Amino acid sequence: MSVEKLGPLDTAVSVDSYECTIAVECCVFGFQENELKILLVKRSIEPFKNYWLLPGGAMMEGETLSQSVNRVLNDLTGIEKITHEQVACYSEVDRHPIKRVVSVSFYALVKPENYPVIPKSYISDVKWYGLDELPKLGFDHDRLLHDGLEKLRGNLREHLVFGELLSDRFTLTELQELYESILNETLDRRNFRKKILQMNILEPTDEKKTGVKGGPVLYKRK
Amino acid sequence: MSVEKLGPLDTAVSVDSYECTIAVECCVFGFQENELKILLVKRSIEPFKNYWLLPGGAMMEGETLSQSVNRVLNDLTGIEKITHEQVACYSEVDRHPIKRVVSVSFYALVKPENYPVIPKSYISDVKWYGLDELPKLGFDHDRLLHDGLEKLRGNLREHLVFGELLSDRFTLTELQELYESILNETLDRRNFRKKILQMNILEPTDEKKTGVKGGPVLYKRK
DNA sequence: ATCATTCTGTGTATAAATTACACAGAAAAA
DNA sequence: TTTTTCTGTGTAATTTATACACAGAATGAT
Numbered sequence: 001m002s003v004e005k006l007g008p009l010d011t012a013v014s015v016d017s018y019e020c021t022i023a024v025e026c027c028v029f030g031f032q033e034n035e036l037k038i039l040l041v042k043r044s045i046e047p048f049k050n051y052w053l054l055p056g057g058a059m060m061e062g063e064t065l066s067q068s069v070n071r072v073l074n075d076l077t078g079i080e081k082i083t084h085e086q087v088a089c090y091s092e093v094d095r096h097p098i099k100r101v102v103s104v105s106f107y108a109l110v111k112p113e114n115y116p117v118i119p120k121s122y123i124s125d126v127k128w129y130g131l132d133e134l135p136k137l138g139f140d141h142d143r144l145l146h147d148g149l150e151k152l153r154g155n156l157r158e159h160l161v162f163g164e165l166l167s168d169r170f171t172l173t174e175l176q177e178l179y180e181s182i183l184n185e186t187l188d189r190r191n192f193r194k195k196i197l198q199m200n201i202l203e204p205t206d207e208k209k210t211g212v213k214g215g216p217v218l219y220k221r222k
Numbered sequence: 223m224s225v226e227k228l229g230p231l232d233t234a235v236s237v238d239s240y241e242c243t244i245a246v247e248c249c250v251f252g253f254q255e256n257e258l259k260i261l262l263v264k265r266s267i268e269p270f271k272n273y274w275l276l277p278g279g280a281m282m283e284g285e286t287l288s289q290s291v292n293r294v295l296n297d298l299t300g301i302e303k304i305t306h307e308q309v310a311c312y313s314e315v316d317r318h319p320i321k322r323v324v325s326v327s328f329y330a331l332v333k334p335e336n337y338p339v340i341p342k343s344y345i346s347d348v349k350w351y352g353l354d355e356l357p358k359l360g361f362d363h364d365r366l367l368h369d370g371l372e373k374l375r376g377n378l379r380e381h382l383v384f385g386e387l388l389s390d391r392f393t394l395t396e397l398q399e400l401y402e403s404i405l406n407e408t409l410d411r412r413n414f415r416k417k418i419l420q421m422n423i424l425e426p427t428d429e430k431k432t433g434v435k436g437g438p439v440l441y442k443r444k
Numbered sequence: 445a446t447c448a449t450t451c452t453g454t455g456t457a458t459a460a461a462t463t464a465c466a467c468a469g470a471a472a473a474a
Numbered sequence: 475t476t477t478t479t480c481t482g483t484g485t486a487a488t489t490t491a492t493a494c495a496c497a498g499a500a501t502g503a504t
Contacts, residue, residue, distance in 0.1 A: 019241035022324060061240040065313040065324070089311045089326045095332040102244060104289070104311045110280040173481075190483070191463065210459050214481035395452075412454070413492065435500050436452035 023103045024068045025141065026084065027148030028077075030112035031165045035130050036181040037112065038145065041076070042125035043138060047097045051131075051138030054145060056103065069106050076126065077115040083163050084108035085163035087144075087151045088219075095140045107148040109163025131184075156182055160199055171209050171216040172196065245325045246290045247278035247363065248306065249370030250299075250403035251404075252334035253387045257352050258403040259334065263298070265360060269319045272359030274351075276367060278325065293329050299337040299346065305385050306330035309366075315377045317362050329370040331385025339421050353406075362387065378404055393438040394418065408415055 028039035057072040059065060073082050076101040095222040117126040155161050164177055176192045196202065202219045209216050224305045250261035262274040279294040281287060295304050309327040339348040377383045387400055398414045418424065431438050
C-alpha cells in the first residue's frame, strides 16, 4: 500500500507512513520599562550556535502542542500555565539544516518581573529584547517573530488582549502605553479611554496609584 | 540525553525524540447554484467508516504542508495548483481513535464546474454539500470546518478574497451573491457596489452578460 | 411587435463611528 | 508655596456606514 493512496487520516492503518518531528516555538511578549519586549534565548550548540532564538522545543509523546508550550515555557521561566495563542505552522523542508522539523508557533503574554528567566539545557543566555534592538535570529525565527507580532496586533484591534502583560491593577495610561507599544503608534488619550471604557470590561477601583503626578485611579478587569 | 532537556529545534541531535504523523485537512469551498458549497468525501474504512469528512491526507517525506494540500486535492479533483490558506493546527491526542495524528487545516476556493470529482483510495463517494444540509462529519472535522469558515469570513471582511470561486469575467451581482453566501447575510446592492468599486481592484470590460435581464456588465480583476 | 416582467445601475440623506483638539485639577518636585 | 507634570474630561468636525427608490435594459410572453 503506497502512502500516495492514503485517504484522510488513514495513516493509522498504514505501515509506511511518514512521521516527523514537531516543535513549538513561542513569541513570549512582555511589557517592561514602558516597552514591548520579546524573550529570546541564546543557543549554545550547532547549528546556529550563539544565535538568538525564540524559545521552543520538540513536542513529546502524549502531549498536545499547547502542553508542549506550557512545558517549554515553564522550564524557562517557571510560569505554571501561560496563556498562549496559535500563530501558524511552518513546514519548509530546509528550515532546519540537519533534520526535518515542522514547527507550530505561538505567542504568549507575560509580566517579565514575575518570572526570573534561567538559562537551561542548550541555552547559554536568556534575555528580554526590545523590538528595536533585535539581533538577527537563528533558523527562520525572524519570520516567526514577525508573524507572531502581526497576529498579536491583529488580535489587539479586535478584542482587548493583554494576557498577563499588566498587573491586576493598572491605570488607563499604563494600558494605553501598552497598546502604543504593541501597535507601534501613538494614540489620543481621550479617544483611547472612550473606546476602552465603552468595551465595558474594566472597572475602576477606589485606589489611586501613588508616586505619580495627577493621582491616576487604578482599574481592574471585570 | 532526555527529551525534556532539549532546547529549541534540538531534536536534530537527539536520538529519542518523538515523531508524529502530520496530516493536512482541507475545507474546499465552491460556489454553485448561487450557494456556497463544501467538498466532502465519504470514508469507506474504519474508523469512521461511512462518515463524511473534509478531504485530507498524510504529509509525505520531503513535502511541505502546502505541497501535501496540492497533492491531496489534485488526486481528488485534478486541480493542478490550488490556492489555499492555513487555518489552524489540531493536536489533541485522541482526535484519531487509533493513532496519534496532528492535523493542519486549510481552506481553498475553487470553481466546482471546472473540476469533476472522482472517488479514490479510501473514499467511496465525493459530494458538494450546501452549508445548510451538512451531515455530521467524522473525526473532529465539524470543528475544522467551522474554524475554516470563520477564517474565510474574517479574511473576506478585510481584503477581497475570491480565489477561483468565480469565472474570470463576472457581474457585480454575482460577486455580491458570493459574498452573501459566504457571510450568510444579505447586503445592500448599492452599498456593496460602492464599497467594492472603491477598492479599485476590479475593472469593467466592454462585454455584457447575455441571457439575463438588465444586461449587466462583466467585470474582471485588475 | 408590443407589453409585462425582472434585473441592472445609480445618488442622496441620515446615522454612526472616528478623529482632532484644550483646559482645569491633582499629586509630586523644587 | 510655587512650579511642574501628569490625569481626567466633552464637543465639534470628519469620515464611514447605512437606508432607501426609480429609470433604463434585456428577456419572455402574447
